[in-house]
Each structure stands twice: as C-alpha cells, then as structure tokens.
Amino acid sequence: EKGNYRHFMQKEIFEQPTVVAQTLSSYLRQSDNSVALPQFDFDISSIRRVTIVACGTSYYAGMVAKYWFEQFARVPVDIDVASEFRYREPVLEDNGLSLFISQSGETADTLAALRHCKEQGQTIAAVVNVPTSSMAREADLLLPTHAGPEIGVASTKAFTCQLAVLAALAAHMAVTKGLMNREEEQEVVEHLLEAPACLNAALDHDDDIASMAHLIAPARDVLYLGRGPDFPMALEGALKLKEISYIHAEGYASGEMKHGPIALIDDEVPVIVLAPSGPLFEKTVSNMEEVRARGGQIVLISDAEGLEEAGEGCMATIEMPKVHPLIAPLVYAVPVQLLAYHVACVKGTDVDQPRNLAKSVTVE
Numbered sequence: 010e011k012g013n014y015r016h017f018m019q020k021e022i023f024e025q026p027t028v029v030a031q032t033l034s035s036y037l038r039q040s041d042n043s044v045a046l047p048q049f050d051f052d053i054s055s056i057r058r059v060t061i062v063a064c065g066t067s068y069y070a071g072m073v074a075k076y077w078f079e080q081f082a083r084v085p086v087d088i089d090v091a092s093e094f095r096y097r098e099p100v101l102e103d104n105g106l107s108l109f110i111s112q113s114g115e116t117a118d119t120l121a122a123l124r125h126c127k128e129q130g131q132t133i134a135a136v137v138n139v140p141t142s143s144m145a146r147e148a149d150l151l152l153p154t155h156a157g158p159e160i161g162v163a164s165t166k167a168f169t170c171q172l173a174v175l176a177a178l179a180a181h182m183a184v185t186k187g188l189m190n191r192e193e194e195q196e197v198v199e200h201l202l203e204a205p206a207c208l209n210a211a212l213d214h215d216d217d218i219a220s221m222a223h224l225i226a227p228a229r230d231v232l233y234l235g236r237g238p239d240f241p242m243a244l245e246g247a248l249k250l251k252e253i254s255y256i257h258a259e260g261y262a263s264g265e266m267k268h269g270p271i272a273l274i275d276d277e278v279p280v281i282v283l284a285p286s287g288p289l290f291e292k293t294v295s296n297m298e299e300v301r302a303r304g305g306q307i308v309l310i311s312d313a314e315g316l317e318e319a320g321e322g323c324m325a326t327i328e329m330p331k332v333h334p335l336i337a338p339l340v341y342a343v344p345v346q347l348l349a350y351h352v353a354c355v356k357g358t359d360v361d362q363p364r365n366l367a368k369s370v371t372v373e
C-alpha cells in the first residue's frame with residue numbers, strides 16, 4: 010500500500026496536494042469562486058464566541074484558525090488543549106460555537122470536552138477525518154476532512170486538510186456576518202484554490218531537504234521560530250521532529266526569543282526560522298540576527314525574496330514558493346514535515362510507529 014514510498018508518512022506528505030484539493034472542492038464552489046459550506050440549522054452570524062478544543066497537531070491547526078476567525082469574522086476565539094479545557098471551568102457564552110478538531114475523531118480528551126460542551130448547550134462543530142468516529146456522530150455540524158486514511162502516527166495530510174476546512178469556515182462566517190463582500194470572498198477562494206499547486210511546489214524541494222537533514226540529525230536540541238499564523242507552524246515543526254526523530258525541539262513565537270530561550274543558543278543548537286516575506290518579515294529577521302549574534306546556526310525557510318534579503322550566512326535555506334499569507338501555514342507545513350521525516354531517516358528511527366506513541370489516543 011505504500012507504493013513507491015519508503016514510509017506511510019512520506020506517502021501521506023506527498024498526497025497533500027491531492028487531498029487538500031479534494032477537501033477544498035467540498036467547501037468551495039469553483040464556478041463562481043464562492044464559499045459553499047453544508048447547510049446549518051443554526052444562524053452562524055449570531056455566534057458570539059468560538060471555543061476551539063483539540064490535542065497535538067490538531068490543536069496547532071486550531072491555533073492557526075484562531076487568526077483567521079478573528080481576522081475575517083471578527084469573532085473572539087478561545088483555544089485550549091483538550092486535557093486542560095474541562096478542568097479549568099471554562100466560561101461558555103450563550104450562543105457559542107464549540108469547535109473540535111481531530112483526525113481520528115476518537116481522542117479521549119477531545120471527545121470528553123465535546124460532550125461537556127454539548128451538555129452546556131453549545132453548538133458543536135467537529136472537523137474530523139474519520140467519518141464514522143464518535144465525534145463525527147455526536148457533532149451538530151460535521152465538517153469532514155477528506156484526507157483519506159492516515160496511517161503514519163505523525164499527522165501530516167490530515168493537518169493540512171484541517172487547515173483547508175477551517176479557512177473555508179472562517180471565510181463563510183465572515184461572509185454570513187457581512188464582513189466579507191463578494192469581491193473579497195472571491196479573492197480568498199482564489200487564494201485557497203492556489204494551495205494545491207503551491208504544496209506541489211513546496212514538495213519539489215524534497216531533495217534539498219533530504220540533503221541537509223544530516224546537519225540537523227546530530228543536534229540534541231532544535232528551536233523553531235515563527236510569527237503570526239506561522240508561530241503555530243513552528244510548534245508543529247518542533248512536534249514533528251520530536252515525535253519521529255526523538256530530538257528535543259521547541260517552537261517559539263519569534264519575538265519571545267529574547268524573553269528566555271535565547272539563553273540556550275550556541276553553535277550546537279540549530280534554529281529553524283519560518284518566515285515568508287511580507288509585513289512580519291523584517292521583525293522576524295531582526296530576531297534571527299539576535300540568534301546569529303550568539304553563534305546560532307540558522308535554517309531559514311522563506312520564499313526567493315526573503316532568502317535574497319536574509320539568506321546569507323545561514324547554515325542552510327529552504328526555498329518556498331511565494332504565497333498569499335492565507336495559505337502560508339499550509340505550504341510551510343511541507344518543509345517542516347519533510348525535515349522531520351528526513352532527519353528521522355538519517356537517524357534510522359521507526360518513522361511510522363515512533364516509540365511510546367499511538368495513532369489514536371483513546372485514554373485520558
């Protein structure tokens with residue numbers, strides 16, 4: 010079933026252009042570039058607060074979505090990891106939407122949080138990859154990802170499909186609330202529809218990433234930095250690396266470096282910087298300079314423009330296509346997945362079945 014691939018994870022990384030396109034096609038109408046979500050039996054424009062609950066990689070998809078819901082639909086978003094959510098006595102507003110994100114639809118903590126919110130009278134939406142799962146059955150509004158079965162324990166294609174669904178949902182909410190006019194909607198849809206081609210362009214750098222993996226493999230610690238919606242991508246990069254290569258890695262918001270973690274920097278701690286060119290670029294570059302001044306070895310992931318401006322002096326660079334900021338988190342998922350994958354291959358770890366981990370975490 011792995012076809013020409015060595016591992017399921019590798020196969021699933023490469024499936025992303027296809028499955029993201031598949032997922033987008035069930036939430037966007039290409040004929041007139043509009044958002045086309047399933048019919049809801051509640052008024053989404055009256056939602057006053059969105060509460061997102063998930064674990065692991067699905068939680069990072071939720072973190073990215075928070076930027077989108079707030080930016081497009083101007084709706085406040087709370088987000089928690091499921092294992093913390095129920096125990097902090099969350100205040101749930103009347104007319105709130107609780108949104109659960111899960112590949113498996115069976116993660117124990119997320120499912121328990123869903124049931125708790127249901128009991129509290131919240132409207133329940135679930136972004137789930139397994140259509141027969143408990144979460145899919147128990148949600149008021151099921152928003153399936155069409156990633157197909159994900160076998161590798163490290164989540165890859167389910168994650169980018171979650172992002173695709175969440176972007177469409179945020180845009181839909183904005184349109185319904187009258188905050189996004191027809192022209193803006195068309196533009197957003199056009200950008201989302203560019204994602205599969207951009208994912209392909211990112212995958213074209215597989216060989217470059219494979220050949221630099223030996224630079225990261227000997228490290229004991231690795232830091233990932235990103236800003237805005239690319240900050241959760243830094244967290245995701247670090248999680249992928251930890252999970253399958255067993256290298257200690259942390260993701261930080263670029264601006265947080267000087268509040269502590271910069272003390273870790275020396276020439277043995279590679280720092281992976283995710284920084285598409287754009288309004289936040291300069292700020293990230295100055296954080297990068299602070300790292301470099303302390304001997305930090307940088308891997309810069311950016312587009313041609315960004316690499317031209319700041320690529321010099323880096324230990325390595327990975328070139329991404331120039332993309333609209335909306336789809337940057339989807340596209341930048343690819344290099345962090347591939348980097349973790351190739352580092353794990355260099356180290357010879359069990360990529361698809363990392364030690365101590367299960368695909369579906371059905372105990373709390």
Ligand code: M6R
Binds near residue numbers: 064065113115248252
């Ligand atoms: O099935 P779920 O999306 O609810 O799973 C959540 C996490 O267990 C999962 O994302 C985990 O962090 C992955 N192994 C990450 O690659």
